[in-house]
Amino acid sequence: MMTGETSNFDILIVGGGLVGCASAWHLARLGLKVLVAERGHLNAGASGQNAGSLHFQIERRFLEQGEKAAADGARIVTLNRLAIEEWRGIEDMLSRPLDVAMHGGLMVAETEEQMALLAFKVARENELGLSTQVLDRAQLRERAPSLSPHLAGAAWLAEEGHANPRILVDAFAEGAGEQGAQIRTGIALTALSMARDGTYRAVLSGPDGEMRVRTPRVLLASGHWVPRLAGMLGLNVPLYAAPLMMSVTDRTEPVLPYLIQHVGARLSMKQTEDGNLLIGGGWPSRLARRADGTPDLDRPATVEMKNLRANLAVAARVMPGLAQRSLLRTWTGTTCISADQLPIVGEIPAAPGLFVAAGGSLFTLGPVLARLLARTIVEGSPPEELSMFLPRRFAHLDAFAVLP
Numbered sequence: 001m002m003t004g005e006t007s008n009f010d011i012l013i014v015g016g017g018l019v020g021c022a023s024a025w026h027l028a029r030l031g032l033k034v035l036v037a038e039r040g041h042l043n044a045g046a047s048g049q050n051a052g053s054l055h056f057q058i059e060r061r062f063l064e065q066g067e068k069a070a071a072d073g074a075r076i077v078t079l080n081r082l083a084i085e086e087w088r089g090i091e092d093m094l095s096r097p098l099d100v101a102m103h104g105g106l107m108v109a110e111t112e113e114q115m116a117l118l119a120f121k122v123a124r125e126n127e128l129g130l131s132t133q134v135l136d137r138a139q140l141r142e143r144a145p146s147l148s149p150h151l152a153g154a155a156w157l158a159e160e161g162h163a164n165p166r167i168l169v170d171a172f173a174e175g176a177g178e179q180g181a182q183i184r185t186g187i188a189l190t191a192l193s194m195a196r197d198g199t200y201r202a203v204l205s206g207p208d209g210e211m212r213v214r215t216p217r218v219l220l221a222s223g224h225w226v227p228r229l230a231g232m233l234g235l236n237v238p239l240y241a242a243p244l245m246m247s248v249t250d251r252t253e254p255v256l257p258y259l260i261q262h263v264g265a266r267l268s269m270k271q272t273e274d275g276n277l278l279i280g281g282g283w284p285s286r287l288a289r290r291a292d293g294t295p296d297l298d299r300p301a302t303v304e305m306k307n308l309r310a311n312l313a314v315a316a317r318v319m320p321g322l323a324q325r326s327l328l329r330t331w332t333g334t335t336c337i338s339a340d341q342l343p344i345v346g347e348i349p350a351a352p353g354l355f356v357a358a359g360g361s362l363f364t365l366g367p368v369l370a371r372l373l374a375r376t377i378v379e380g381s382p383p384e385e386l387s388m389f390l391p392r393r394f395a396h397l398d399a400f401a402v403l404p
């Protein structure tokens, strides 16, 4: 594969996670000559390590920073509504089962203060066209008897659920390959520059040597590595690594058909098709460090025991039966959030032809964002639905970039 020759593609996609492979699927279908370069194996990053929650209610992380942040964060609801439609059709679109279960989701509250926050959230969601409902203690008890009777209530959304993160990326990658995309694993983007004619030159390096690529477009679909790769062009994309952890218990009979979140504590919980309970919710793990103390994004983060105990404690408080289960495994994965918590998706104004897509809950939103991004790339301008997520809101950070 590796020669000194330069290969031409319509687009180079860097990263074989959900965003990269779903974008490749759409772009190949739209007729572009696509190369996906993944430095490890497909699904090696956050896309293969995540909780698989399809959460369309406003997430707690938007609510915990005060009312202004919550009101701003509510803008994500417009995208969440599109994501609901995307997930409803995804198994047909990819012609295979993906363990998509959309039986509903409950964001629970333990106190009256948390119930007030839920009411505020639900009112905002309803204004934006999402049909969330507040359930009181008795209604919650009736809907989810396996949860604690001490819960004060919950917000209910019928469309929420979960899917299997271990199989989705392969489904997109295989489909993209069938439509002509080249998917290469074990090759990393090691150099990227813009030529005087505005096209890009990329060097991809692997154990067999180097591959040189010339292309008018590059999509950085590289998760928390995006800032590092954009840095090869002297550009600044404000995305920050968020190392997290997830746990899984042994199997039990079906007790939890819903996705569970908590408005006042970090928690996500669900039961897989096989009966295991998956527990997460945004509890941090610890990033590896280099000798000089800076974060090492290339090595896995390590489990933070204190946070693991706290995560399991809140889960058992919400579902007391959990205390009888055995913990099988806890693992870490690193995702990224942007400076304003909303995804950053689209073309970088300072570098025409350079696209990014990262930041936030991109398991839930990755498939719909890939569709919107592919339209942006092929049509030459973004659809209205992407307007609030475009990188141009951070254009000031590239005011001093030097490109040909």
Ligand SMILES: Cc1cc2nc3c(=O)[nH]c(=O)nc-3n(C[C@H](O)[C@H](O)[C@H](O)COP(=O)(O)OP(=O)(O)OC[C@H]3O[C@@H](n4cnc5c(N)ncnc54)[C@H](O)[C@@H]3O)c2cc1C
Binding pocket: 014, 015, 016, 017, 018, 019, 020, 037, 038, 039, 040, 041, 042, 043, 044, 045, 046, 047, 048, 049, 050, 051, 052, 053, 054, 055, 187, 188, 189, 190, 221, 222, 223, 224, 225, 229, 244, 245, 246, 268, 280, 332, 333, 334, 335, 336, 357, 358, 359, 360, 361, 362, 363, 364, 365, 366
């Ligand atoms: C523990 C955890 C739980 C989560 N839970 C949820 C959830 O329940 N719901 C939800 O919506 N979201 C969740 N997320 C977030 C979600 O997983 C991510 O937003 C999403 O997977 C991002 O996909 P991606 O394709 O952008 O990035 P990734 O899956 O990280 O893929 C990026 C890829 O780029 C590759 N790469 C990096 N550098 C290079 C290079 N130089 N050359 C070539 N390839 C390169 C990497 O190897 C990697 O495979 C969670 C994340 C974590 C970590």
